[in-house]
Amino acid sequence: MTNALSIGALRRGPLRNRWGLVMLGMLALLGIVGLWGNHYAHRFYFDEAEARGINTLRxxxxVLRGHMARYESLPSVIAGFDEIQDMMADPRNETMVDEVNRYLKEINTQFASSDIYVMDPQGxxxxxxxxxxxxxxxxxxxQYRPYFFEAIDGGEGRxxxxxxxxxxxxxxxxxxxTVGGETLGVVAVKIDIDSIEETWRGAGDLNIIVTDPEGIIFMTSQPEWLYHSVLPLTSERLARTAETRRYADAQLAELALTESRTDAHHLYRIAGPGAESEYLVVSEDMTExxxxxxxxxxxxxxxxxxxxxxxxxxxxxxxxxxxxAAIFQRRARLRERFEMQRDAKELLERRVNERTAELASVNxxxxxxxxxxxxxxxxxRKTQSDLVQAGKLAALGQMSAALSHEFNQPLAAARNYAENALVLIERDRVDDAKTNVSRISGLIDRMSAISRHLRNFARxxxxxxxxxxxxxxxxxxxxxxxxxxKSADIQLTVDLGNAPLSVVGGPIxxxxxxxxxxxxxxxxxxxxxDRxxxxxxRRNGDVVTITIRDHGPGITPGLGDRIFDPFFSTKGVGKGLGLGLSISYNIIKDFGxxxxxxxxxxxxxxxxxELTTASTTDGTTSRILEATP
Known part of the structure; x- marks a missing residue:
């Protein structure tokens, strides 16, 4: 018994030593990963946030550059108008000034700018x-504004x-x-930025600010930051700002922030109501x-x-x-569990075979x-083709009642002409009878044309x-x-332009x-x-654009995105399957x-x-078709 206990104790001694080494190694590894991983994880997620911020910044x-580019040439264009130059040559002419006032208001409304005004050489x-x-x-x-004195000197003021x-x-x-080489005044255009700033708000953890050369925020997604400076408001900065009255009588203040930089990132800590927030900062200069x-x-x-x-x-x-550690412990008791492992191996083999059979079945x-x-x-694909055909047949079904009227009228007229022709022949009025027969032939040609178009449409x-x-x-x-x-008393006007047009597609x-x-x-x-x-x-390059415009009530707001969906219809029950526009949309897509x-x-x-042009033939005659009731 003593020998057995001694052997057991000897076996447990090395096991405890190995277990202790494993625990020490685990603690050391956790410490290393904790120190190194903390730095790496923060840098990784900061880089990811910075990439998102750069995309938003670009x-x-x-958007800002595009908004400004829309208006930057407008003052010089207005300055070249004859009305402006004539007024500047005679600024005391009240009639001319009144006309220019109304003209500037019209241009301001058309271009959706804030204000447009004209100043004399004294500002x-x-x-x-x-x-x-x-x-x-x-x-x-x-005259204290830079856009005035830069422009009066012959440059472009901004x-x-x-x-x-x-x-x-x-x-x-x-x-x-400029008139005759002499600068007589300045045209100024003011544009609004509130609409752009409004789109920045509600972006969650992302904020956008725009600062002037003195570091003062004049555009921001956070209204409480407006007219706050990210730089110290020194007396020199305040003097430069006051000289041009950039912010009129607005109260300027420094933003409560602390700036810091890591090896890869620029950070702001900004004190807010009851808490301080940290921000990752990415910036770009708009030099223009x-x-x-x-x-x-x-x-x-x-x-x-x-x-x-x-x-x-x-x-x-x-x-x-x-x-x-569990592996070490299992190996230490390997001899004691040899039989158990053998059974487990056999069980594993059976499970592998079963899993292989399951995989074959799944395959x-x-x-x-x-x-x-x-x-x-x-x-x-067959159903889609049948659906297109069904849509055409449904349209034919809806037209059947009126088309029967189209056929009944010529048939009734033809019968009358035939009866009259018999009477005329009996009275030996052959020429009049021939006229009636010709009219019957014309009516038959009309019914044949209608039948041919319906047959082609249904094919x-x-x-x-x-x-x-x-x-x-x-x-x-x-x-x-x-x-x-005709039945609805509707006027249809078709204008195909100056040249015959051909497109890539299928005629039917x-x-x-x-x-x-x-x-x-x-x-x-x-x-x-208004019926x-x-x-x-019209042809525009390689594209022919066809527009069909009606004077009805238009598309109900909110339904424009669903109008091409299958089985969607704004008509009453029994007035359509809701397939016409869906089929038309897919047909045009098939044409490219x-x-x-x-x-x-x-x-x-x-x-x-919009369809691809199939012909480059040019013509000289405009073809305008009118189908009136």
């Missing part, structure tokens, strides 16, 4: 777009400031008015405007993600270490699913794309829908698209007073074109079809 700078405003407002610029002197009269922020462009645009990202989420990642890494390492099922999916795709189209003459397709379309135009399918869209337009205007529909086609719809500013809806 987009913001691009006094002579005419302004806001001449009839409560705070007009007329009579105000702005300046951002808070208006001393309007108390509204804006960016100013100035251009000299003398601005600095900065994006500030709250680092709280990045630090939280870094700590979470570090905790997960430490947990994984701890679990791996425990696993290694067979996957092959069956692939086969079924291919069959389903073939069935789907399943050839999938091959060819060159399709647009005028011929429109003629065939009008043959099908002309009865609806393109005809179906035009029938569907024109039928919808007829439905839209037949219950209105006009206009079809226009685009189909879209929007409301016209003057009322009604306008459908636009």
């Amino acid at each position: 987009l913001s700078v691009a 006094t405003t002579i005419a302004a777009s806001n001449y009839d407002t409560e705070t007009p610029f007329v009579g105000e002197n702005f 300046f951002f400031a808070l208006g001393t009269t309007s108390l509204k922020r804006g960016y100013y462009f100035g251009a000299p008015v 405007a003398d601005w600095t645009v900065s994006v500030l990202l709250d680092t709280a989420s990045s630090r939280r993600d870094a700590l979470t990642t570090l905790a997960i890494a430490l947990l994984v390492i701890a679990m791996i270490s425990l696993g290694v 067979r099922r996957l092959e069956e699913e692939v086969t079924e999916r291919r069959a389903t795709e073939q069935m789907l 399943k189209p050839n999938q091959k794309l060819t060159s399709v003459p647009l005028d011929q397709v429109l003629d065939d379309t009008l043959e099908i829908i002309n009865w609806r135009l 399918r393109l005809q179906q698209v035009l029938v569907n869209i024109l039928s919808n337009a007829i439905d839209a205007v037949e219950s209105t007073v 006009r529909i206009a079809v226009t086609a 074109g685009e189909l879209r719809v929007e409301n016209h500013p003057e009322g009604g809806a306008i459908f636009t079809i």
Whole structure:
């Protein structure tokens, strides 16, 4: 018994030593990973946040530059107008000043700028777009503004400031008015930036600021930061700002921030109401405007993600270490569990065989699913083709009642002409009888034309794309829908431009698209007073654009994104399947074109079809078709 205990104690001694070494190694590894991993994880997530901030910064700078580029040449263009130069030559002419005031107001409204005004060489405003407002610029002197004295010296003036009269922020462009080589004044254009600033708000942990050369924030997604400086407000900076009255009487203050830099990142700590927040800062200079645009990202989420990642890494390492310790312990007792391991090995082999059989079964099922999916795709393509045909047949069904009227009228007339012809022959009036027979032949030709167009419309189209003459397709379309135009007293105007147009597509399918869209337009205007529909086609490079505009109620707000969905219809029950526009959309896509719809500013809806040009033939005669009731 003693010998057995001694042997057991000897066996447990090395086991305890190995276990202790494993625990020490695990603790050392956790310490190393904790120190190194903390730094690496924070840098990784800060880099990720910085990349997101750079993307936002580039987009913001691009928007600002685009907004400014729209107006930067406007002052010089206005300065070259004869009305402006004539007024500057005779600034005391009140009639001319009044005309320029109204002209500037019209331009200001057209370009959606804030204000446009003209100053004499002393900086006094002579005419302004806001001449009839409560705070007009007329009579105000702005010679202290850089945009004035830079422009009066012959250059291009630019300046951002808070208006001393309007108390509204804006960016100013100035251009000299030169007549006969002499500078007689300056044209200034002020643009609004509030709309851009509004889009920056509500971005969560991301903030955008724009600062002037003195570090004062004049645009920001955080209203409480406005007119605060990220740089110390020294007397020199305040003096330069006051000299140009950039911010009028606004109260300037320093932003409560602490700036710091790591080896890779720029950080701000800004004191807020009840708490202090840390931000990662990325900036870009807009030299043309003398601005600095900065994006500030709250680092709280990045630090939280870094700590979470570090905790997960430490947990994984701890679990791996425990696993290694378990392996050591298992090996130490290997002899005691040899039989158990052999049984476990046999069990494992059985499970492997079972799993292999399961994998083979799964593989067979996957092959069956692939086969079924291919069959389903073939069935789907066939169903789509049948759906297009069903849509056409549904349209034919809706037209059947009126078309029977179209056929009954010629048939009744032909019968009358035939009966009259018999009477005329009996009375030996052969020439009059021949006239009646000719009229019967004309009526038969008319019914044949209607039947031919319906037969072509109902036929399943050839999938091959060819060159399709647009005028011929429109003629065939009008043959099908002309009865609806007459019955609803609708005026249809078709303008195909100066040259024959041909597009890449299928004639029957393109005809179906035009029938569907024109039928919808007829439905839209037949219950209105203004029953006009206009079809226009123009070529622009390699694209032919077809527009169909009605004067109906237009597209209901909120439904524009769903109008091309299958089975979606704004008509009443029994007035359509909701497939026409969906089928038309897919047909145009098959042609490699685009189909879209929007409301016209003057009322009604306008459908636009863009197709690839198939012909470069030029013509000299404008072809304008009119189908009137």
